[in-house]
Structures are given as C-alpha cells and as structure tokens.
Amino acid sequence: MKKQVGILVDTTQCIGCMACEDACADRWGFPHTDVHELSCEKNTVVQQYGQTYVARLCMHCEEPTCASVCPVGAIHKTASGPVVYDVDKCMGCRYCVQACPFQIPKYQWNKPAPKVTKCDMCYPRQLEGKQPACVEACPAQARVFGYRDDLIEEAKKRIKNNPGTYVQHIFGTTEVGGTSTIYLAGEDFGKLGFPTNLPKRALPKYTWDIMEKIPDYFVWGSTLMAGFWWLTNRKKKVAEYEDELKRGRTEPDELEIKEQTSGGKDAK
Amino acid sequence: MRNNGVLSKIAFWFRHMTFWKSVFLVLVVAGLYSTYVRFVYGLGAATNLSDKFPWGIWIGFDVLCGVGLAAGGFVVAGAVYVFHLDYYKPIARPAVLTAFLGYVLVVFALMFDLGRPWNIWHPLVMWNPHSPMFELAWCVMLYTTVLAFEFSPMVFERFHLHKAAEVVHKMIVPLVILGVMLSSLHQSSLGSLYLVMPEKVYPLWYTGNLPFLFFISAVAVGPAMVIMESFLSSRAFHREIEMPILSKLGKVTAVALAVYLVLRIEDMLNYHLFSYLFTFNTEGILFWAEIMIGVVIPITMLVIPRIRNNKRGLYYSALFAVMGFVLNRMNVSVTSLERHYGVAYFPSWMEVSVTLMIVALGFGAFAWAAKNLAVFPEAATAAEPVKAESYEVVVIEDDAQLKGEPSFGMEAK
Numbered sequence: 001m002k003k004q005v006g007i008l009v010d011t012t013q014c015i016g017c018m019a020c021e022d023a024c025a026d027r028w029g030f031p032h033t034d035v036h037e038l039s040c041e042k043n044t045v046v047q048q049y050g051q052t053y054v055a056r057l058c059m060h061c062e063e064p065t066c067a068s069v070c071p072v073g074a075i076h077k078t079a080s081g082p083v084v085y086d087v088d089k090c091m092g093c094r095y096c097v098q099a100c101p102f103q104i105p106k107y108q109w110n111k112p113a114p115k116v117t118k119c120d121m122c123y124p125r126q127l128e129g130k131q132p133a134c135v136e137a138c139p140a141q142a143r144v145f146g147y148r149d150d151l152i153e154e155a156k157k158r159i160k161n162n163p164g165t166y167v168q169h170i171f172g173t174t175e176v177g178g179t180s181t182i183y184l185a186g187e188d189f190g191k192l193g194f195p196t197n198l199p200k201r202a203l204p205k206y207t208w209d210i211m212e213k214i215p216d217y218f219v220w221g222s223t224l225m226a227g228f229w230w231l232t233n234r235k236k237k238v239a240e241y242e243d244e245l246k247r248g249r250t251e252p253d254e255l256e257i258k259e260q261t262s263g264g265k266d267a268k
Numbered sequence: 269m270r271n272n273g274v275l276s277k278i279a280f281w282f283r284h285m286t287f288w289k290s291v292f293l294v295l296v297v298a299g300l301y302s303t304y305v306r307f308v309y310g311l312g313a314a315t316n317l318s319d320k321f322p323w324g325i326w327i328g329f330d331v332l333c334g335v336g337l338a339a340g341g342f343v344v345a346g347a348v349y350v351f352h353l354d355y356y357k358p359i360a361r362p363a364v365l366t367a368f369l370g371y372v373l374v375v376f377a378l379m380f381d382l383g384r385p386w387n388i389w390h391p392l393v394m395w396n397p398h399s400p401m402f403e404l405a406w407c408v409m410l411y412t413t414v415l416a417f418e419f420s421p422m423v424f425e426r427f428h429l430h431k432a433a434e435v436v437h438k439m440i441v442p443l444v445i446l447g448v449m450l451s452s453l454h455q456s457s458l459g460s461l462y463l464v465m466p467e468k469v470y471p472l473w474y475t476g477n478l479p480f481l482f483f484i485s486a487v488a489v490g491p492a493m494v495i496m497e498s499f500l501s502s503r504a505f506h507r508e509i510e511m512p513i514l515s516k517l518g519k520v521t522a523v524a525l526a527v528y529l530v531l532r533i534e535d536m537l538n539y540h541l542f543s544y545l546f547t548f549n550t551e552g553i554l555f556w557a558e559i560m561i562g563v564v565i566p567i568t569m570l571v572i573p574r575i576r577n578n579k580r581g582l583y584y585s586a587l588f589a590v591m592g593f594v595l596n597r598m599n600v601s602v603t604s605l606e607r608h609y610g611v612a613y614f615p616s617w618m619e620v621s622v623t624l625m626i627v628a629l630g631f632g633a634f635a636w637a638a639k640n641l642a643v644f645p646e647a648a649t650a651a652e653p654v655k656a657e658s659y660e661v662v663v664i665e666d667d668a669q670l671k672g673e674p675s676f677g678m679e680a681k
Contacts, residue, residue, distance in 0.1 A: 039319065069464055071401035072387070072394040091390050092383020095401050097322040099464050106319045107383065109312025114383040197467045206463045207400055210456075210479055214403065218449055225350055225445045232352035 004081040006060065006148035006180035007121065007135060008155055011192065012165055014053040014142035018046055023137035027122060040108045043119040044134050047193065054192045055143065057134070058083060058104045058119035059172060060180035066096035066105055068204030081148065081180045082121035090116060101176055101198055148180055155184050177202025292628050299625020302618035306380055314618040321605070321613040328601030330377035330623055332458055333594050334370055335408070336482070339490030341367020341415060342451035349444040355516065358645040359509050361422060363494050365643055366634065368415040371408065373630050380622055400460040407454035414447040422641040456483040462600060472544050472555045473604040475535040481528065488524035489593040491517040492586035499583040504635065507644040515576045521589055522570035529563050554595070554603050562592010
C-alpha cells in the first residue's frame with residue numbers, strides 16, 4: 001500500500017488567527033466570513049472552547065463512512081489518503097451527510113443543482129507537490145502535513161517531551177478504525193467538541209456484516225423458494241388426483257368403467 | 269375523435285365535483301406549488317432540512333413507509349404462486365396493484381428528495397456494493413419492473429390482449445420468486461441504512477436486528493394494508509374481498525407482529541434498554557406508543573375471533589397496525605436522531621404538501637384502476653352483503669373460475 005499522508009492538528013499550539021480559514025476559502029473560492037461553523041461555504045473552521053482553539057476539517061478516515069454509504073461511489077479514499085468527492089457521479093441522496101460520524105460533509109441546500117462540500121485535504125494541490133492550503137498558511141505549527149505514520153511518531157514525541165501539556169491520547173488513532181487527520185489536545189477531547197462515543201470499529205463494518213451475506217442469501221433463498229413451489233405444487237397435484245379417484249368411485253358410471261379396467265380391485 | 273372523448277370525460281369529471289374530488293384537487297394544486305419552489309429554489313427553500321438534519325419526511329414517510337406499506341404485493345403473491353395457498357387468490361390482484369402503485373410513487377417521491385434527481389439512474393452503472401442505498405436502488409428498480417409484469421395482465425385483459433396476458437402467465441412463478449427475493453432484500457435494507465450510525469441513533473432504536481425488524485414488520489403490515497384497502501373500496505365502490513379471506517389475512521399480521529415483538533424484546537435484553545424504557549422523555553413515550561399502537565393492540569384485537577371476524581373490528585386492528593408501523597418508521601428516521609443532532613425537526617408545510625399530493629395521486633390511481641381494470645373478483649362484488657361466513661371460500665373461487673374471472677395472472681392449474 002502506498003504511504004498515507006495526513007494532517008496533525010495540535011490544538012495546544014493554535015493561536016486562533018484564522019489564517020487557515022482564509023487560505024481554505026481562497027482555495028475553494030468561498031467568501032471570507034466570521035462564522036466559525038462548517039457549512040457549504042466553509043471546509044475548515046477554527047472554534048474556540050475556553051482558552052483552546054480547535055480546528056475542524058474532514059478527518060479523512062482510514063475507512064470512510066461517507067464513501068462506504070455512497071450508492072454511486074461519488075466519494076472515495078485516494079490511495080495516498082485524502083477522501084475526495086466527485087459531483088458528476090453524485091445523485092444528491094445526502095446519505096454521506098447523514099452517516100459521517102464527524103458531521104463533515106455539508107450540502108448546498110439553496111441551489112437547484114446542489115453539491116456536497118467537504119475538505120479534500122487539497123488533493124489537487126498535493127498532486128502538484130504542494131501542501132494543503134491551511135497547513136501552508138498556519139504560522140504556529142498547529143497544523144502539520146506529512147506521512148501519517150511520521151505524524152503519529154511526531155505526536156507521540158510531543159506528548160512525551162511535554163507530559164504536562166497534553167492528555168495521553170492522540171485522537172484519530174483508534175476512533176472508527178483510525179483517521180488521517182489526527183489531533184493532540186491539552187484537555188479532555190469531549191470538552192473540545194469531539195464525539196466521545198465512537199466505537200473503535202470502522203463504521204462501514206456494521207453494514208458490511210449484513211451486506212456481505214446478500215449474494216449467498218439470494219442464491220440459497222431463491223433455490224429454497226423454488227423448492228417450496230415444487231413441494232406445494234406436487235402436494236396440490238396429488239390432492240387433485242386423489243380427489244378425482246374418490247369422485248370416480250362415488251359416481252356409478254365411472255365406477256363400472258374402473259371395475260372393468262382395474263379388474264375390480266378397488267371396487268366397494 | 270378519441271381526443272374529444274377524453275376531453276369530454278375530463279369536463280364531466282370537473283362538472284360532477286364531489287367532496288373527495290375537491291380535496292384531491294386542493295392537495296394536487298398545493299403540491300404543485302411546492303414542487304415549483306423545490307425545483308427552482310432548491311431543497312432548503314421548500315423543506316426544513318439542513319446539514320444538521322439531512323433526511324426528513326420525504327425519506328422517513330414517503331420512502332420508508334411507502335415501501336413497507338406496499339409489502340402486501342410480495343406477501344400475497346408469494347403465498348399464492350409459490351406456496352400454492354389458493355385461498356388467497358382473490359386478493360392477489362388488489363395486493364399487486366397497491367404494490368405497483370406504491371413503488372411507482374416511491375420512485376416519484378424520490379425525485380423530490382434527491383438533490384440531483386437527473387442522476388437517479390447512476391447506481392445502474394456506478395457501483396458500490398458496500399452501500400445499502402446502492403442495494404436498495406437496484407432492488408427497487410428490479411422489483412418495480414417485476415411488479416409491472418405482475419400487474420400487466422390487468423391492463424392486457426382490459427384491452428383484450430389475451431396472448432400477451434398468457435405470456436405473462438407462463439412466467440409468473442419465476443417472476444414471483446424473484447419478487448419475493450428482491451422484496452426481502454430491500455425491505456430489510458431500509459433498516460440497514462441506519463446500521464452505520466450506532467453513535468447517532470437513540471439506543472431504543474439501534475440494534476443489529478434492524479434489517480430483520482424492518483422486514484418482519486413489512487410482512488405484518490402488508491396484509492393489514494390489503495385489509496384496509498378492501499374496507500375502503502367496499503365503501504367507495506362496493507367492491508370488496510370476502511370476510512373469511514380477510515380475517516385469515518389478519519391472522520398473518522398477528523403472527524408476523526408476534527415474531528416482531530419477540531425480536532424487540534430480545535433487543536431490550538441484549539442492549540440493556542431497561543433504563544431507557546422507563547425514562548420519561550420524548551423518545552420513551554414515542555417508543556411505548558409505537559409498541560402499544562403498532563404491536564400490542566393489533567395482536568390483542570386480532571387473536572380475538574369475534575373482533576377478527578367482524579368487518580369493522582378487523583379494519584380497526586389493521587388501522588392500528590398501520591399507524592404503529594408509520595410511527596415506528598418515523599421514530600427510526602426522525603425521533604431517534606434528533607437528540608444526537610441537537611435539533612428538533614418538523615416538516616415544513618411544503619414537505620407535507622408534496623407528501624399529501626403523492627398520497628392523493630396514489631388514491632386517485634387506485635380508484636381509477638379499481639373502476640377500469642379487472643382488479644376485484646366479480647364474485648365478491650355480486651355477492652355483496654348477504655354472503656356471510658357460512659360460505660366456504662372454495663365455492664367462491666370456483667365461481668370465479670366458472671365465470672372466467674382471472675385471478676391475477678394465471679388459472680388455478
């Protein structure tokens with residue numbers, strides 16, 4: 001497998017200058033605003049929790065829920081890590097918006113031909129050999145771009161060297177099977193607006209448990225149904241035949257004929 | 269000439285206005301206005317949907333309930349053509365008609381909900397077998413086609429195309445088997461849609477059993493819908509099914525609901541739901557409402573022969589089952605998610621008006637078909653009030669066959 005890239009967000013380093021928000025808006029052609037909520041015009045934001053600034057962006061999950069639920073494969077995880085969206089495939093069912101455990105994909109609700117919007121880790125820029133716009137703009141080393149394995153090492157090092165500064169957890173290493181965007185924090189992640197009830201298991205697996213059985217079910221199920229048809233059909237035929245015989249016995253004309261042909265074996 | 273005929277028929281329709289016709293017209297006009305707003309200004313202008321609540325009643329009611337309530341088609345067709353339960357033959361046609369109309373309307377409703385409905389065909393060529401939605405798309409598409417075939421003899425006979433009807437008769441068994449398989453798959457997939465959100469769905473409704481629960485409740489409510497339909501059409505145009513058949517259908521609903529109840533109790537134990545069960549909050553109340561209205565009351569009513577064999581009693585049991593079913597689907601799709609998203613979703617009047625328009629179109633189409641196509645068995649119509657339980661249904665069936673009354677698709681042998 002190709003080496004995966006990712007972004008390390010160190011919330012203890014963020015100074016809340018919003019340079020990343022503006023760089024992201026420029027990259028997408030979105031307006032600069034003071035609203036710090038993800039929306040169809042904001043693919044990354046910085047939110048304040050007490051003294052701490054927390055950057056929000058797509059987590060680029062190792063096994064993305066959005067990609068697994070999309071009926072037409074409009075979202076996929078690239079070999080190098082970023083999770084990207086293709087509007088030409090999208091039919092607008094918004095299952096990705098519904099299913100994402102981090103509520104990242106947003107929708108253009110007020111357009112007649114709407115798109116899903118989400119951070120793509122500046123995949124097109126990466127192809128040109130550049131860093132994501134938000135990382136490039138960050139003056140404080142609060143966002144670091146690199147190979148995911150290296151970033152985890154870096155995060156571990158920061159925790160080890162500054163034991164008082166950080167909580168002992170790198171968010172994104174265990175949640176929903178792991179994410180390419182990982183976080184360091186100086187206080188409980190739950191207090192910084194992170195979901196704390198996420199399973200370690202990748203969410204797509206919960207569906208796949210059932211979905212993977214479908215081909216077998218279809219083959220065995222239809223065979224079984226055909227079998228039931230055959231059985232009940234035969235039962236019905238036999239019943240009809242017996243009925244005929246019975247009626248034959250009770251009607252005198254037929255009885256005579258039967259007696260002649262069968263040598264009177266069954267005659268009463 | 270022919271055009272003239274149609275025009276004069278339309279003129280006749282408008283000149284002879286009735287209460288229900290005017291209701292129909294009002295609903296359609298309101299719905300058309302909302303349709304305009306929806307497609308010109310986008311989903312946000314017409315609905316109360318948002319990034320925090322992306323699926324509303326167009327999914328929760330139009331799709332989840334619409335597909336479930338149309339389940340009578342595969343249940344009855346399967347019973348008659350796969351299991352040779354000829355007893356149910358007289359209801360095969362109304363059940364298939366409802367199913368066909370139901371699915372066509374579900375697809376129609378989806379066109380409102382999808383942001384880019386012109387791409388609705390994409391699952392055909394762009395595959396993602398990991399997505400329950402992908403599976404749904406394929407199954408609904410294939411099953412609607414199967415239903416069109418199952419339904420086609422009613423149209424062929426109307427236009428005296430007996431050759432064509434015969435061709436369909438020959439294919440009916442494989443068609444019905446395919447229909448049953450596809451139905452069991454996509455009825456359950458509607459439940460699988462929510463499996464991927466264990467952290468979002470309120471614990472009372474999250475269970476690994478979701479696909480099975482959705483399937484079994486559809487099996488229960490399909491026959492209940494056939495019962496309601498027969499009752500309503502007996503009032504509207506004096507065409508109905510014999511009581512003994514319907515009350516036997518009621519038994520099917522009761523048994524399916526009982527299995528459903530066992531599964532739900534199993535979930536309460538497996539997922540340790542007792543603290544949630546007895547928490548006095550919106551979710552708790554709606555959960556109990558759903559279980560009482562949709563499961564406990566109908567089972568109780570249906571196991572009492574005096575109620576089950578009584579036309580009105582049977583109708584109300586079926587009505588409870590259907591209402592509870594709708595409540596369950598709304599709970600799964602709306603109630604169970606509100607707490608996680610931290611929003612209270614309530615549909616806008618435009619969302620409601622589109623849904624009502626679609627329901628009105630469904631009623632209209634059913635009424636038209638019941639009048640113009642061979643849907644209900646002749647024998648039942650002629651028999652109307654006098655024939656009571658003392659008659660064996662076998663006799664009625666023989667009647668139907670003697671009169672050459674085709675019962676959905678093929679002859680008995």
